[in-house]
Amino acid sequence: MIGYLKGTIASIQKTNNRVTLTLEVNQIGYDLQVVPRLLQSLPSEGEEAQIFTHLNVREDQVTLFGFGSAAERDLFRQLISVSGIGPQLGVALLDTLGLQDLVQAIVSGNTRLLSRTPGVGAKTAERIALELKTKLAEWRQQSGIVVTPGAGPAANILEDVEMTLLALGYTDQEITQALQAVGQNTALSKSGDTEAWIRQAIAWLSQ
Secondary structure, eight states, X not given: OOOEEEEEEEEEEEEXXXXXXXXXXXXXXXXXXXXXXXXXXXXXXXXXXXXXXEEEEETTEEEEEEESSHHHHHHHHHHTTSTTOOHHHHHHHHHHHHHHHHHHHHHTTOHHHHTTSTTXXXXXXXXXXXXXXXXXXXXXXXXXXXXXXXXXXXXXXXXXXXHHHHHTTOOHHXXXXXXXXXXXXXXXXXXXXXXXXXXXXXXXXTO
């Protein structure tokens, strides 16, 4: 219904982990619930911004959600199409992982990474990956989002590799980057050897 709004940032309010942005467009103030990480890239109050929107209508409430890009808004719509994923959980997933890492996690079936989001348990993460994996693999190409779904360990050893690297003190982001990088090695990408993946990842991280 409303694709995007372009106007002046009137105010930004934070309550109960929710961020509400009031955008003035043609002397009308629109209240939008935005992904908290959007604040990192927003201009200051009084300056102009373009916010992509999704109108969520429930029997007792109408909420306008705001996003920094059309791709982020479209991913949000994909997320809330999954059974059991409401708009607040969709916002939380985008806020916790960001657009690129969230798409990567879903396409590669990385349920452990998805489960880092508050409110997302193992079963919910599995459902998200199962229902959206194929859709997002096609959608990411149309949207120009670059991810490398085949450049990591097979699902049956992925958790062991990640848990070992986490125990060694590496962050989720470092681990994801390392596995994508060393997974470009053709021989390793076909390997189910957990130890080989760990050795190569540590070598890459130590460079």
